[in-house]
Amino acid sequence: MNINIYLFAFALFAMATSCRKEEETVFPDYDKNWLVVEDNPNDPAIHANYLFYKETGIPVYFNDTIGSQQRKDVFGHEYTYYEVLSMNYSLGGVLVGAPPVVQSFTFCHEADVPAALAFLREEIMPMLPASVHVPSILLVDTLNSLAFGKYAFKGFNTVVIGAVPRILQMDASTRAAYKGAILRALLTNAVLDDKYDNILEKFYNTSRKYVTSRDAYNLYIYQMASLVTGLPPGTTATPQAIGFLGTDPRSNYYTPMSTWMDVCMYLEAALGQSEEQFKQLYGNQTNIMTKYGYIRQILDDLKVPVQ
Numbered sequence: 001m002n003i004n005i006y007l008f009a010f011a012l013f014a015m016a017t018s019c020r021k022e023e024e025t026v027f028p029d030y031d032k033n034w035l036v037v038e039d040n041p042n043d044p045a046i047h048a049n050y051l052f053y054k055e056t057g058i059p060v061y062f063n064d065t066i067g068s069q070q071r072k073d074v075f076g077h078e079y080t081y082y083e084v085l086s087m088n089y090s091l092g093g094v095l096v097g098a099p100p101v102v103q104s105f106t107f108c109h110e111a112d113v114p115a116a117l118a119f120l121r122e123e124i125m126p127m128l129p130a131s132v133h134v135p136s137i138l139l140v141d142t143l144n145s146l147a148f149g150k151y152a153f154k155g156f157n158t159v160v161i162g163a164v165p166r167i168l169q170m171d172a173s174t175r176a177a178y179k180g181a182i183l184r185a186l187l188t189n190a191v192l193d194d195k196y197d198n199i200l201e202k203f204y205n206t207s208r209k210y211v212t213s214r215d216a217y218n219l220y221i222y223q224m225a226s227l228v229t230g231l232p233p234g235t236t237a238t239p240q241a242i243g244f245l246g247t248d249p250r251s252n253y254y255t256p257m258s259t260w261m262d263v264c265m266y267l268e269a270a271l272g273q274s275e276e277q278f279k280q281l282y283g284n285q286t287n288i289m290t291k292y293g294y295i296r297q298i299l300d301d302l303k304v305p306v307q
Contacts, residue, residue: 034067034083035059035136035157045110052117056125059136060117061085061158062108066136085138086156089147098250100147102155108141108164116164123179124186127271129302132190139164147249147261151181159185180272184264187271187304191263196298203266203294204259206287207243216242218257243287245269266295274307 037053037060040046049060059066064085071081089100108116116139128134136158143162145153153160161182163170170178192200207216210228219227221239228237235241239255245265248257256262269278270292282288299306 032069037061043110045113048113048117052120055121058134060113060120060139061136062110062113062139064138064158085136085158087138087153087158087160088156089154098146100145100153102153102160103144103146105143105160105162106141108139112141112165112167113139115167116161119167123175124182127179127183127304128186129190129304131302132187134159134186137161141165148185148264149181149249151178152185154185154188161185177272180268180270183271183304184268187267187299187302188260188264190302191267191295191298192260196301199294199297200259200263203291204262206291206294207255207262210237210242217255217259217262218248219255221247221253221255240282240285240288243285243291245282245288263295266291270295270299270306271304276307 037046037050039050045062049062053059064087065082066085067083069081069083070078072078087102120137138155138158138160140160140162141164143150143153143160145160148154150162152162159182163178167175167178204217210216210230211219212229213227224237224239224242228242231237231241239245239247242255244255244262248254248261249265250257256265273281275296278292279289282292296306
């Protein structure tokens, strides 16, 4: 009899403990969508970002910490959770070489925001198809990254745009290069979509066909003389001769280390200058112009209005 009483008491205690734990581990609103800009009419910069968000659906920030929330851990202890934009590079595919990374950045001032929003409205939004999803944009002052320079970097849930305080002082050529870098970061995923696999294979094979004993990507440039075959007589085996715009941004000694880096380099070049300007630079390089044509096919299908 006593054993039954003890068992009954233990069951009641276990149920009470279980209920108490369930109450402590309920996470109200922990799945909140943080990528939403809330208005603050008393703060000109936040209000301007809010108006841009209402127009475009793209949240723009000038701080990587975009919100906070009081939470409880599994033991019932309260703590403050901070939502921080992730700058971890996100593209998919197999990484070759050092992964792209934001090495350093500094925040811009609120006073720099209006010029940046004006640039986005005038130069970027007219080029951006409605079908392209942009999770958010982070405006910063200085930006240093491995692989993608100082103007734009595609993170996991944000595109970081640097040099914001210098937009108004940029000359025409710098402004065009700046535009190309930003559009490259915004459009890379759309261009690398599976629907364009057939076109992209032709793009990659334009270079690969000249190196039959191994891959043309991530190729040590001083081995090109012995490994590259099939070029017209008298043509020196260089990255440009087999269709690359240059060496990989992470190392001057290798061709682009991956196919997606090759695509990114072409995107930035195609979107940062007109077709006529591109031809002036590379018109005598048959393989480069062939690959440019494939990138233009994809951009035309996406309805990106390249000049």
